[in-house]
Amino acid sequence: MTINSTTRKTNVLVGNGNTATYPFAFKVFKDEDVVVKKLEAATSAETTLTLGVSNDYIVTLSADQNSNPGGSITLKSGGNNQNLASGFSIVITSAVEPLQGTDLTNQGGFFPEVINDALDKAVVLHQQQQEKLDRSISFSLTNTIGSLEITENAAARKNRVLGFDNTGEFEVLKELGTYRGNWAASTAYAVRDLVKDTSTNNIFFCNTAHTSSGAQPLTTNTHSANWDLIVDAATATTSATNAASSATAAASSATAAATSATAAATSATSAASSATTATTKATAADTAKTAAETAQAAAETAKTAAETALDSFDDRYLGTKSSNPTLDNDGNALLDGALYFNTTSNIMRVYDLGNTTWLEVTIVGSDLTNTNTVAGAISNVNAVGGSIANVNTVATNINNVNTVAADIAKVVKVADDLNETVSEIEVAAADLQETTSEIDTVANSIANVDLVGQNIGNINALGQVLAGQTTFTITVQNVGGSNYFFVDGVQAPALNLIRGYTYIFDQSNNTNSGHPLAFKDGSGNSYTSGVTVNGTAGQANANVTFVIPSNAPASLRYYCTVHGNGMGNTITVGDDNIGVVASSISNVNTVGGAIANVNNVGSNIANVNTVATGLAGVNAFAERYRVGSTNPTSNNDNGDLFYNTNLGKLLVYNATTSAWEETQTIGNFFINTISQFSGTGGNSATFNGAAYKFTLSNAGQFAQQMLVSINGVVQKPNAGTGQPSEGFALDGSEIVFSSAPPTGADYFIVTIGATVSIGTPSNGTVTPASFANGTSNNNGKFLRANNGAAPSFETVNTDLVSDSSPQLGGDLQSNGNDIDFADNDKAVFGSGSDLQIYHDSNNSLINASGTGNLIIQGANDIILRPADGEVGIDINANGAVDLYYDNSKKFETSSTGNQGTGVLKLISGNGSTSSDDNILHIVSGGTATRGIKLGTGRATGSAQNDGMGYIDAIDSESSGYGAQIQLRVNASRIINVGYQANKYVGINEDDPGYELVVAAQDANESTLQIKAGGNGKESNILFGAPDDADVGKISYDHNGDHMKFITGTTERFRVNSNGICLGGTGSANGLDDYEEGTWTPSFSGDINFSTKYNFTYTKIGRIVHITGYLHQRSGSFSATWQITNLPFAGSGNYNMAPLWSHGVDLAFMAYIADSSTNLNIRDRDGATAQPNELSIQMTYITST
Secondary structure (H helix, E strand, O other): OOOOOOOOEOOOEEOOOOOOEEEEOOOOOOHHHEEEEEEEOOOOEEEEOOEOOOOOEEEEEOOOOOOOOOEEEEEEEOOEEOOOOOOEEEEEEEOOOOOOOOOOOOOOOOOHHHHHHHHHHHHHHHHHHHHHHHOOOOOOOOOOOOOOOOOOOHHHHOOOEEEEOOOOOEEEEEOOOEEEEEOOOOOEEOOOEEEEEOOOOEEEEEOOOEEOOOOOOHHHOOOHHHEEEEEOHHHHHHHHHHHHHHHHHHHHHHHHHHHHHHHHHHHHHHHHHHHHHOOOHHHHHHHHHHHHHHHHHHHHHHHHHHHHHHHHHHHHEEEEEOOOOOOOOOOOOOOOOOEEEEOOOOEEEEEEOOOOEEEEEOOOOOHHHHHHHHHHOHHHHHHHHOOHHHHHHOOOOHHHHHHHHOOHHHHHHHHHHOOOOOOHHHHHHHHOOOOOOHHHHHHOOHHHHHHHHOOHHHHHHHHHHOOOEEEEEEEEEEEOOEEEEEEOOEEOOOEEEEOOOEEEEEOOOHHHOOOOEEEEEOOOOEOOOOEEEEOOOOOOOOEEEEEOOOOOOOEEEEEEOOOEEEEEEEEEEEOOHHHHHHOOHHHHHHHHOOHHHHHHHHHOHHHHHHHHHOHHHHHHHHHHEEEEOOOOOOOOOOOOEEEEOOOOEEEEEEOOOOEEEEOOOOOOEEEOOEEEOOOOOOOOOOOOOOOOEEEEOOOOOOHHHEEEEEOOEEOOEOOOOOOOOOOEEEEOOEEEEOOOOOOOOOEEEEEEOOOOOOOOOOOOOOOHHHOOOOOHHHOOOEEEEEOOEEEEEEOOOOHHHHOOOOOOOOOOOOOOOOOOOOOOOOEEEOOOOOEEEEEOOOOEEEEEOOOOOOOOOOOOOEEEOOOOOOOOEEEOOOOOEEEEEOOEEEEEEEOOEEEEOOOOOOOOOOOOOOHHHOOOOOOOOOOEEEEEEEOOOOEEOOEEOOOOEEEEEEEEHHHOOEEEEEEEEOOEEEEEEEEHHHOEEEEOOOOOOOOEEEOOOOOOOOOOOOOOOOOOOEEEEEEEOOOOOEEEEEEEEOOOOEEEEEEOOEEEEEEEOOEEEOOOOOHHHEEOOEEEEEOOOEEOOOOEEEEEEEEEEEEEOOEEEEEEEEEEEEOOOOOOEEEEOOOOOEOOOOEEEEEEEOOOOEEEEEEEOOOOOOEEEEEOOOOOOOOOOEEEEEEEEEOO
16 A cells, blocks of 8 residues: 555544544554553653553454554453543554564565555654654754763763753763852853852853953843853843733723623613604603613623622732731632732732642743733723722623613514504603603613614624524635634634524535534533534535533534644633523613613713723633633643642643643742751751751742752752652751762752842943933944043044054053954964964964973962962972862972872873883882882871881892882781792791792781672682683682582582582581591490400481491390490481301391480390400481
8 A cells, every 4th residue: 555644643632531432544554553642631641551451452453454544442441441531631653563574585476465564564664763753852954963872871970961062062961050159250250150140130151261350230241242141030020020910900900891891781771762762752762761671680680790700800819918818808718729919029929728828929931921011001901990990880791781782673672562552652651741750761861872873783783693593614724734624714713602502514615524523611521512413524515513502611612523622713602691681671670770870881981991992801811810620621822820729839831842830939049058957967057978957048938949059960859848869858947958968068059039129220230231322423432431520422543443554652551451352363472473372262272383492481480270260280489390189289399309199190101011101110229129108197106107108129139039029017028029939929928938828917827818899799719720711619608608619610519507518509418517536335234345446436417337346255145235335326216237246157136226325236036146256337327
């Protein structure tokens, strides 16, 4: 097949609690090629689901993946279908394995389907890689970049950041910077230094090393190009103030909108009268009366609604307060998300009901622009606020009142009344005869009635809406690479629909093919109530009919079920206000009785119109700010605000990342000092390597408000009050580090706190940009101070600039100013350009390329310093030359030689063994020298102990000992190396006779200890030959507490807690006892042998072998007799063995009873044995 689509994933599919099966339309080869990712909106947690009916989802593939690629997935839980809940979404993508399974052989079948599948798989694999690349950071084609490989390990990368060096190349493990405190003039600053501009409280980052001059603010300083702004405190403060003003003004606008409703009610009253006036005065009066009664009822309804809405808004926005309120304006409990403006600190605050605390609100990011726009039009908002009394008179339900004004059908009904038998109009005429006529009262307001008559066109237009059915023609067009629904030729407009009315969305145009239109509610859930889909989008007679239910939500959205929200827009759903007013006619009549109030509103129509003009701003605020427990998933615009009652936080919507992000408070920056915290982890006012908890002078409310650096490394903030595993946390006014900072560590701790107050600029901080511009005649001139008088613009002598070879005629005086040379512009000295001083784009150079030497000579010392001002090299006049590291002297010359402090590390030129590459060569004038002398500065008795140890080279060729190296402590030799010609090594041995001799100190024992590198490691002794690998090994395992004996690579035996183990390591294989000795036999009764010799025993484990020879018996035998006093008791019944009488053919049987040390003797017939001599060779088992 051909693959014409590059898409390898679906759009984000949003859960509504009703759907478990979702389609996809890209080719795959098997179920395992389909991957489903699930996203939880509340936590932004993404998980990969597991394939399988007993797991998370199954796949149903189309039978023909060429003509109908793709299929669907069905979510599962416990083997059952599982609808995707609201608040969750999924994306279906592919993960085809990068394997080539097609094998084409010579003379085999070349089937097109097989070849197509192989080619398709190659394209699919490429598309998968491209989809990942599209989500990766990349550089444009014209950019060049070096290696992006990270070679540092995790320990070296810890608490570091990535960045780019001064050539634009990728650089790893750069700290954020070193905080240098407040900016100061005449100070050397290095790259990555951080300073605070005290005139604006802004934080700047040094991008070029330089010595500062001039004055603040740094944005207009002489070296402004050397600084990058990283924290704009001034703008944040202005934005916070503007935001607070905007919120207050918006609240005023919302209230002021009520005036518009009152004016519209007046217009409605006038409309009814004006239509009737065309006939007779009686008819006009009766019509006016009816209209007045209608208007009165509408006004009463509007008034009630306005009071309700105003009270609701009054509970949400509490106005201005000097301190945090504990109750709302009605004395009721505070609502979660309530707002008020604190006049003491000039900040907006929001109430967090979960934590019962007021939080500071600051609008940040892209909303700063919108907020500042509102603030810039604050005069218009204040104008509305000036008429707040009129606005409060009428409710905010402007749509209901306007509908009454446009209800022409009821006006016509009045005319028809004249033809009835009993005419209400005639009744009204009778009213004119009364002393106090209601009709006359209305007639006195005929000007208002005429005003409605002048707007009769609008009233007639409403009649078209009352028909109750509207048809929209839907087409699809591509704009800027994206498809959109066009409604009656307008690109994705927002729609206003009325409950109870019927709307037909005609999708018969062929551009709708593949773009079915549907609806969803404000939470992103599919909305199908009253919706009927007819036909297939893009085909004849296809439409979606929507009868708006009476309980339809106020906010809906139309969208494409295939391509998502982007093709459609929002729908605002309202009521059939004419029917609502008609059902409340008694209230309208009540308004007629209060016509004086209606007229009062009419007399203030200008204020109402002013509010109407700003109504868009009021509505914009309502769309911008919402309160709820779950983050909205629809109708989200960049910069929208949402107070999440579950989290107790104010969030702002970032359209770039399609995510709700927590707003950040930006305000004053406090540089903290630390003091002692008395308690666990504290008890120190300074870093001492042990304390990890300290009291701060200006602690923030959250750890995320703190910028903390230890030894130049910015620390990670953590939630909670306990000791974190890394970085730091806040516990009230205490800072808690993950571990104790090193003794004397450099640090800075900055708190970003409350709103900044910007006062009058300090002396000397006003820049030239603050002065008024001169006239055109002053172009190219400089502003000159006039000794206290007003400054004037003056022409500057430009001779040095215009003249290509200016003649000074004397010394060049800079008058305290710099002489600037651009990169590669050189100061040249000598007739042949012998000496050049300049800076190229990377380095500063002094180039002596001409005749003679480069001599740097001073009247006193010559000192070389780096940019931070510390001493590097100090050449003293007629004295030492000193080398420094980090301002600490490490090496110096003197009249007697050289000496240094710290470690001396010497590296040869190329690491070879030739004599030219010796790293350190010490030669003495005689045959023996103490080449290296080791000591300390500590005093021993009255003398300094500077000769504690020596490493000596001894040449004793004349005495026959050869050359040797000796390591001595005080006067005693500890180690001799290379003694005589055999190069033996002796430890505590002056004359070793073997390759290694370890002798005891004094009369003590000698010990050679081999230690492993750590617990669980082995200590080994290896045996080998010069021409062979290690062929023998003795190894002690510290973890298993055993020793192994190995030849080649085979373990021959092991010694552990079971003894010597052969053929295994268990207790059954252990030989834990071996013993040899002699034993003396005894005899029972009066038996004895005068000769007894060679009575020995050998015990191996539990096996005992005994020997002996008896001769020259005396005494008589009893029925049983025994040889007693065996070396070990027998075990088991019985240990038996034959015994032989020497010289005669007599055999006896010997046995040992269980736990007995007696040897029982019997002849072979079971009778009592009576030998004169006896040879004993017997093996038996003992119990231990």
